[in-house]
Ligand SMILES: Nc1ncnc2c1ncn2[C@@H]1O[C@H](COP(=O)(O)OP(=O)(O)O)[C@@H](O)[C@H]1O
């Protein structure tokens with residue numbers, strides 16, 4: 465949870481008349497409860513209200529707007545009247561490859577939806593597996609559903625979250641091949657990220673003491689929120705989010721989409737955020753080392769030395785980008801005796817995947833990457849930054865704001881500015 469202020473910083477020392485803008489990150493570990501929690505929807509809802517309670521009471525009255533980011537392609541099938549889930553949420557990295565042949569038969573070749581983990585595959589998989597509730601169902605993404613709990617208007621999303629269900633952000637509409645399907649009635653209406661939808665619901669506002677005019681605005685995906693937080697505005701600037709996964713976003717003047725490699729382009733105003741998300745990243749590190757050990761071992765690494773170890777670190781079977789292969793097997797052997805060498809090999813192997821990813825974006829026609837900012841938990845690892853700089857052959861630095869929640873707060877600010885017009 466992060467506040468942005470109209471004074472341009474994220475400190476919460478408040479001046480008279482100042483307003484604050486609240487961003488909540490429901491990224492992979494941002495606002496998740498424990499791993500063993502099975503009822504995701506209940507857990508997210510509880511966490512949302514715990515976060516509202518965590519906002520210091522004296523600040524609640526001056527919060528002008530709220531926005532939320534969530535994991536991309538985390539799909540909820542809900543009752544269109546009550547908003548209650550009709551099915552368990554299908555998480556961002558789940559693959560519904562049973563629906564892939566059908567989706568491939570209706571979508572253009574190599575379209576972003578042609579991946580088992582796309583929102584559209586999840587929708588089609590659900591549609592084909594149930595007999596009841598089809599008429600009353602609606603589709604929302606994780607961030608949309610949480611925002612609905614705050615503003616009460618069902619069936620609204622943003623064009624970033626809608627990308628993987630097939631929304632075309634260039635045409636600003638769902639394509640005809642999608643609208644002609646029987647399940648198109650489930651699709652939410654689409655707004656730009658940071659669009660004010662409504663004021664905070666009366667009961668929540670009075671219970672928690674928020675202001676009467678507190679606006680709830682559309683959100684975005686977690687890695688776009690991390691990009692926004694880094695405030696990179698020129699084509700050629702990129703953000704690598706080293707969280708549980710490794711997500712890459714490069715600001716480009718040209719749009720590139722190719723499901724064969726898990727590459728897609730999100731719209732960012734009049735430009736494109738080209739990239740993809742690999743399943744490598746911090747989750748696999750956490751399977752092997754504690755965060756404390758990671759820090760200690762990293763200190764002993766000489767980042768100027770090339771590691772001869774060639775791994776493909778994945779937490780489980782399956783990769784999305786730069787190789788889209790749901791059957792890819794993790795490669796983390798041979799494990800050397802020295803844990804420092806082992807970690808060095810893993811960090812360097814992840815850096816090689818990152819380098820391959822940026823190389824691929826260039827080959828597919830995106831603007832050439834010039835500089836990489838890092839967000840997420842891995843951003844604090846200076847040795848890793850040095851390794852990545854050597855392997856990528858590019859300047860790499862930690863973003864000034866590494867929290868995706870800050871990007872969501874910037875969207876809340878954008879929404880509040882629209883309200884003020
Ligand atoms: N010193 C470190 N070096 C590299 N990675 C780290 C370090 N400390 C934590 N991490 C990784 O950061 C990840 C958490 O980052 P975060 O941005 O919170 O992830 P998420 O995508 O889940 O929101 C963990 O998976 C952990 O392995």
Ligand SMILES: O=C(CO)[C@H](O)[C@H](O)COP(=O)(O)O
Pocket residue numbers: 491492534535536537556685686687688707708709710711739740741742
């Ligand atoms: O891997 C993820 C989980 O942290 C990201 O949510 C995700 O897949 C990246 O998607 P997008 O590029 O659509 O934001």
